[in-house]
Amino acid sequence: MRRLKGAVAPYLLILPGGLWLVVFFAVPLVYMASVSLMTGNLIDGFEQTWHWRNYTDGLDVYGDKFVRSLWYGLIATVACIALAYPAAYWIAFRAGRHKSTWLFMLLLPFFVSFVLRTIAWKLVLTDQGPVLGPLKSWHLLPKDFHVLDSGFAVVSGLTYNFLPFMVLPIYVALERVDHRVVEAAYDLYAGRFAAFRRVVLPLSLPGVFAGVIMTFVPVTSDYVNASVLGGPDNTMIGNVIQTEYFTNSEYATASALSFTLMALLLLGIFAYARALGTKDVLEAAGR
Amino acid sequence: MTETSPAPVRDDPEGTPAAVPAIELAGVRKSFQAYGETVHAVRDIDLTVHEGEFFSLLGPSGCGKTTTMRMIAGFEDPTEGAVYLHGEDVTGVPANKRDVNMVFQSYALFPHMSVFDNVAFGLRRRGVDKAETRKRVGAMLEIVDLTGREKRRPSELSGGQQQRVALARALVNRPRALLLDEPLGALDLKLRQAMQVELKRIQREVGITFVYVTHDQGEALTMSDRIAVMNDGGIEQLDTPRAIYERPASRFVAGFIGTSNLITGQITAVGGDGAEIGYGEGRIVVPLNGASRAVGDTVELTVRPEKIVIGGERPDRGSYTSATVAEVVYLGTSTSYLVTTAAGDDVTVFVQNATNADDIAERGSRVWLSWEPRHSYAIGTA
Ligand SMILES: Nc1ncnc2c1ncn2[C@@H]1O[C@H](COP(=O)(O)OP(=O)(O)OP(=O)(O)O)[C@@H](O)[C@H]1O
Numbered sequence: 001m002r003r004l005k006g007a008v009a010p011y012l013l014i015l016p017g018g019l020w021l022v023v024f025f026a027v028p029l030v031y032m033a034s035v036s037l038m039t040g041n042l043i044d045g046f047e048q049t050w051h052w053r054n055y056t057d058g059l060d061v062y063g064d065k066f067v068r069s070l071w072y073g074l075i076a077t078v079a080c081i082a083l084a085y086p087a088a089y090w091i092a093f094r095a096g097r098h099k100s101t102w103l104f105m106l107l108l109p110f111f112v113s114f115v116l117r118t119i120a121w122k123l124v125l126t127d128q129g130p131v132l133g134p135l136k137s138w139h140l141l142p143k144d145f146h147v148l149d150s151g152f153a154v155v156s157g158l159t160y161n162f163l164p165f166m167v168l169p170i171y172v173a174l175e176r177v178d179h180r181v182v183e184a185a186y187d188l189y190a191g192r193f194a195a196f197r198r199v200v201l202p203l204s205l206p207g208v209f210a211g212v213i214m215t216f217v218p219v220t221s222d223y224v225n226a227s228v229l230g231g232p233d234n235t236m237i238g239n240v241i242q243t244e245y246f247t248n249s250e251y252a253t254a255s256a257l258s259f260t261l262m263a264l265l266l267l268g269i270f271a272y273a274r275a276l277g278t279k280d281v282l283e284a285a286g287r
Numbered sequence: 288m289t290e291t292s293p294a295p296v297r298d299d300p301e302g303t304p305a306a307v308p309a310i311e312l313a314g315v316r317k318s319f320q321a322y323g324e325t326v327h328a329v330r331d332i333d334l335t336v337h338e339g340e341f342f343s344l345l346g347p348s349g350c351g352k353t354t355t356m357r358m359i360a361g362f363e364d365p366t367e368g369a370v371y372l373h374g375e376d377v378t379g380v381p382a383n384k385r386d387v388n389m390v391f392q393s394y395a396l397f398p399h400m401s402v403f404d405n406v407a408f409g410l411r412r413r414g415v416d417k418a419e420t421r422k423r424v425g426a427m428l429e430i431v432d433l434t435g436r437e438k439r440r441p442s443e444l445s446g447g448q449q450q451r452v453a454l455a456r457a458l459v460n461r462p463r464a465l466l467l468d469e470p471l472g473a474l475d476l477k478l479r480q481a482m483q484v485e486l487k488r489i490q491r492e493v494g495i496t497f498v499y500v501t502h503d504q505g506e507a508l509t510m511s512d513r514i515a516v517m518n519d520g521g522i523e524q525l526d527t528p529r530a531i532y533e534r535p536a537s538r539f540v541a542g543f544i545g546t547s548n549l550i551t552g553q554i555t556a557v558g559g560d561g562a563e564i565g566y567g568e569g570r571i572v573v574p575l576n577g578a579s580r581a582v583g584d585t586v587e588l589t590v591r592p593e594k595i596v597i598g599g600e601r602p603d604r605g606s607y608t609s610a611t612v613a614e615v616v617y618l619g620t621s622t623s624y625l626v627t628t629a630a631g632d633d634v635t636v637f638v639q640n641a642t643n644a645d646d647i648a649e650r651g652s653r654v655w656l657s658w659e660p661r662h663s664y665a666i667g668t669a
């Protein structure tokens with residue numbers, strides 16, 4: 001009897017979470033997968049016809065949007081690393097007693113709605129805004145120079161919005177680096193750069209790795225930044241899915257596109273994990 | 288060392304000191320500012336460590352051992368004073384430019400590197416070529432008995448093995464001095480004793496100066512050529528293990544080095560080579576070793592527990608006093624008697640259990656303690 005209880009207990013413990021996942025994640029996912037193979041429209045209704053062309057058509061028509069999304073995602077993720085790493089490093093090693101203050105300042109924008117933040121970013125980048133306005137009036141920039149409605153604006157918005165997802169994991173990884181291990185590197189004739197390159201950096205790579213996954217996925221599927229900052233010529237796949245679903249009511253197409261995006265992201269992440277997520281990489285970095 | 292029964296105390300004849308000492312601290316002081324208060328971690332230390340010597344810093348927790356070590360390694364700059372390595376003033380020179388290596392209290396191995404890469408780290412930073420690196424790392428791993436474990440990560444090693452990696456990582460660079468900060472502190476007793484023998488063997492094999500930090504007096508006594516006993520940031524005594532054990536310079540040293548009995552009394556007569564102390568119904572004679580003391584002076588003297596004999600009869604020569612047995616503790620090879628002398632001092636006596644020792648004395652019985660005057664030592668009369 002006791003033994004039985006012991007065997008059952010773990011399953012009882014995962015029951016609430018498991019149920020939640022089944023009801024709110026697995027079931028809709030299966031349903032959407034089924035929709036993605038249907039044909040029909042809102043008026044006549046949808047019918048399951050195993051219409052695989054939804055997928056190939058989606059790639060044919062919107063292939064450039066997929067490519068653009070992955071490309072923006074890649075640039076924004078790299079930009080996030082470039083901005084987040086020094087910031088996290090500084091907070092972890094140099095901020096002393098004010099660590100939590102600085103961390104809080106970095107996370108502060110998080111308390112404002114995502115959409116509102118993006119609109120604020122638009123105001124910052126607008127043609128006569130606080131950045132471009134003065135530069136133009138000092139004749140440092142031509143009168144017709146603009147940032148909005150460009151790929152640059154979208155990528156900068158994405159970078160700004162998802163920066164905390166990169167800072168936090170890197171900060172946590174750096175914070176965990178034992179300062180005695182760094183001292184040991186100095187003791188063994190490493191200069192400042194070598195100690196960073198061979199010890200601190202490899203030990204913080206798992207944080208970078210986590211940060212990349214946490215930013216790349218939402219950045220690539222984002223649609224808010226492209227619609228607020230990008231104008232009509234820089235739409236991403238997220239915008240397409242949104243339009244197909246909410247405006248055109250093409251549920252089947254929207255679902256097929258979503259699954260294609262999901263597959264691409266999973267593929268990308270797996271390839272990335274295979275290439276970088278192994279301990280051999282950390283080991284090579286330390287050599 | 289051919290390990291026969293390890294002698295508790297090593298006594299090296301004063302080795303001929305090298306012309307230039309390996310390490311010299313001159314008037315070194317270190318203060319920290321912590322929460323608006325000044326902490327004097329190290330106060331005015333002068334010491335010289337000879338080439339090839341096994342030198343220990345011994346003292347209780349917080350007495351400044353690690354701080355002293357870190358100043359030699361180059362992780363801290365002295366607030367005052369200078370550090371010399373092989374005659375060269377290195378005060379202010381950063382750690383990576385000093386030809387000494389440190390074995391950290393916590394090992395501080397690189398967790399993301401294999402055993403091989405850990406050990407090769409210093410050689411690679413100095414640009415030693417690949418073939419030479421492989422050769423030297425291999426040879427060093429053989430010395431510390433880790434051949435075949437090159438590919439393991441530190442987390443896949445036992446505590447003792449990690450310890451040996453830390454040692455190999457430092458020694459492979461052939462530093463002119465090796466600093467070890469309580470390298471055995473995290474190991475259990477058995478492993479600790481095995482590693483003590485091992486460390487001593489390695490030190491003799493590579494012939495490098497060792498500065499060894501410990502708060503374990505047994506460890507310091509068995510391994511060191513000389514010991515500096517530290518207390519509250521200063522050096523209380525710097526001498527050979529035997530001298531420190533038998534002629535402690537202060538009450539602190541006597542108390543810190545092993546169990547020692549402290550007896551306090553007033554001199555009633557001075558003559559010949561010693562002083563006589565009236566002590567209850569007994570009589571204590573202690574050598575003065577040439578120090579001058581007058582009748583009426585108070586002296587503190589130490590007698591080692593293993594030097595005292597317990598008997599039923601009043602002795603008629605040497606030092607003796609009557610006492611009452613307060614506790615008898617059986618320790619396996621010996622028995623420890625806690626007794627209170629007639630004058631009120633608490634004294635410990637060790638008796639080897641070679642013969643039928645259990646009928647020497649019982650709890651509560653009155654006994655006579657006696658020892659030879661030459662086995663007692665008046666503190667401060669070196
Ligand atoms: N960075 C620091 N800031 C402030 N005080 C310090 C600092 N480092 C050491 N101290 C103080 O200096 C004193 C000596 O410290 P140290 O680490 O040298 O002791 P220790 O002899 O190595 O002790 P243990 O045996 O516990 O390792 C302690 O009182 C400690 O609190």
Ligand SMILES: [Mg+2]
Nearest residue numbers: 352353354392
């Ligand atoms: Mg210490």
